[in-house]
Amino acid sequence: MDYTLQYGQIWPYVPYIVSGAWLSLQIAFLAFCGGLLIGTVCAAIKTFGGRLTRWLVNAYVVFFMNTPQLVQIFFLYFALPDIGILLSSYMAVLVGMTLNAGAYLTEIQRAGFESRRQSEMEAAEVLGFTRLQQIRYVILPHVAKVLFPPLSNHYILMTLGTSMAAIFGVEELTGRAFNVNAETFRSLEVFSVVAVVYVAATLFASVVLAFFGRVAFRTKMRIV
Amino acid sequence: MAHLDLDNVSAAYGALRVLDGISLTVNRGETVGLIGPSGSGKSTVLRVLTGLLKPQSGVVRVAGDTINFDRPAEIRKLRDRTAIVFQQYNLFQNLTVLDNVMIAPTKVHRRKPAEVRPEAVRLLEKVGLADKLDSYPDQLSGGQQQRVAIARALCLKPEILLLDEVTAALDPELVSEVLDTIRQLADEGMTMLIVSHEMGFIREISARVAFMAEGKVVELGAPADIFDKPEKERTRDFVGKILRH
Numbered sequence: 411m412d413y414t415l416q417y418g419q420i421w422p423y424v425p426y427i428v429s430g431a432w433l434s435l436q437i438a439f440l441a442f443c444g445g446l447l448i449g450t451v452c453a454a455i456k457t458f459g460g461r462l463t464r465w466l467v468n469a470y471v472v473f474f475m476n477t478p479q480l481v482q483i484f485f486l487y488f489a490l491p492d493i494g495i496l497l498s499s500y501m502a503v504l505v506g507m508t509l510n511a512g513a514y515l516t517e518i519q520r521a522g523f524e525s526r527r528q529s530e531m532e533a534a535e536v537l538g539f540t541r542l543q544q545i546r547y548v549i550l551p552h553v554a555k556v557l558f559p560p561l562s563n564h565y566i567l568m569t570l571g572t573s574m575a576a577i578f579g580v581e582e583l584t585g586r587a588f589n590v591n592a593e594t595f596r597s598l599e600v601f602s603v604v605a606v607v608y609v610a611a612t613l614f615a616s617v618v619l620a621f622f623g624r625v626a627f628r629t630k631m632r633i634v
Numbered sequence: 635m636a637h638l639d640l641d642n643v644s645a646a647y648g649a650l651r652v653l654d655g656i657s658l659t660v661n662r663g664e665t666v667g668l669i670g671p672s673g674s675g676k677s678t679v680l681r682v683l684t685g686l687l688k689p690q691s692g693v694v695r696v697a698g699d700t701i702n703f704d705r706p707a708e709i710r711k712l713r714d715r716t717a718i719v720f721q722q723y724n725l726f727q728n729l730t731v732l733d734n735v736m737i738a739p740t741k742v743h744r745r746k747p748a749e750v751r752p753e754a755v756r757l758l759e760k761v762g763l764a765d766k767l768d769s770y771p772d773q774l775s776g777g778q779q780q781r782v783a784i785a786r787a788l789c790l791k792p793e794i795l796l797l798d799e800v801t802a803a804l805d806p807e808l809v810s811e812v813l814d815t816i817r818q819l820a821d822e823g824m825t826m827l828i829v830s831h832e833m834g835f836i837r838e839i840s841a842r843v844a845f846m847a848e849g850k851v852v853e854l855g856a857p858a859d860i861f862d863k864p865e866k867e868r869t870r871d872f873v874g875k876i877l878r879h
Binding site: 527529530532533534535536537538539543547548551552555 | 685713714717718722724726729737738741742786790
């Protein structure tokens with residue numbers, strides 16, 4: 411144990427590393443939003459859909475929840491070109507994480523759909539709401555409220571999951587750390603800085619989410 | 635003229651047959667009370683009339699039109715003409731009182747919020763909740779919630795109002811307010827079918843009373859006849875038990 415920490419050597423690279431965090435946050439945000447959209451539609455299909463559409467959604471969810479995310483992105487990046495679909499590394503990561511999130515968020519939201527209040531659904535039906543209006547005005551506000559904590563949780567996990575992009579050469583936080591590490595060989599210093607930035611980024615996301623949750627669900631929802 | 639007509643209607647929840655060939659007519663502008671023991675099918679009649687439960691057999695007519703329950707368009711037409719107030723209010727918990735009343739006219743019937751709003755406010759004033767427009771249902775008492783539910787039902791301007799045990803959850807002071815509202819509606823010529831255990835109320839408000847048991851109408855007649863000199867043994871039994879309390 412005679413290692414001497416030399417942060418001085420990597421100090422010039424710190425702004426470069428830290429600015430990579432924006433790309434991480436961006437990938438996480440876009441993939442989460444896309445996944446949330448897919449998850450909402452798929453949860454609605456699983457709850458109200460016909461036999462065939464339910465089967466298709468189940469196949470999608472089972473496939474993406476039971477294979478490693480890394481393999482999914484490998485498939486998009488290395489296998490799809492064989493059939494003529496070329497994705498940049500950034501796009502492969504973004505699409506892969508979105509599809510993966512979609513599967514998980516389908517399952518999370520399905521639980522929320524199932525906990526819908528039957529009395530409100532009946533009131534909505536009698537008042538003439540279409541199925542979509544029932545989902546929009548009765549189920550989703552309920553889902554957003556009860557599922558806010560687990561959804562936030564998944565968002566944080568996805569923020570950390572963006573580090574996978576480094577493997578495909580995307581210059582997000584971890585990717586830039588790889589670059590600096592290769593130049594300076596100060597691994598301990600580089601990755602301790604990266605760890606601190608990840609902690610800061612997820613804390614930042616948690617605070618924003620908590621604040622959003624308070625504002626959104628204390629005062630509840632207005633329609634007009 | 636028959637506004638609402640059930641002819642030999644049967645309905646079931648799964649294997650449980652709840653309506654067993656019931657026939658019942660409500661004339662235009664008439665208030666009919668529906669009484670009977672728990673499980674006799676009173677609420678189920680209202681569920682059929684709002685399209686929540688499809689009858690297995692029999693005919694349902696609204697203003698002479700036979701409703702085909704296999705066609706969503708006809709169920710929609712049925713729902714345009716009838717409105718129901720539930721025993722448990724069934725308000726939208728995530729919406730304010732005003733939004734609860736306005737959501738169906740604005741989102742389902744696509745009317746302008748600016749046009750619906752004064753009507754909604756007037757209805758809420760009518761039921762004594764002018765100061766609760768921006769409250770949420772969980773901030774109101776049961777009686778207040780029930781009156782919001784009545785306002786919500788009325789905001790769609792139904793021809794026929796179905797009331798399912800609307801006073802069951804109210805405290806006595808509020809019962810009279812809700813009854814005043816309902817009485818006023820009766821005076822305005824609303825066709826109403828009222829399910830209730832409040833015998834005094836049913837007796838006072840109804841033009842005719844139907845006594846139900848085992849999914850059928852056992853006896854139908856003027857309130858005085860049903861309550862004071864019922865013909866059928868089954869009715870006598872029920873009325874006797876109820877009035878002793």
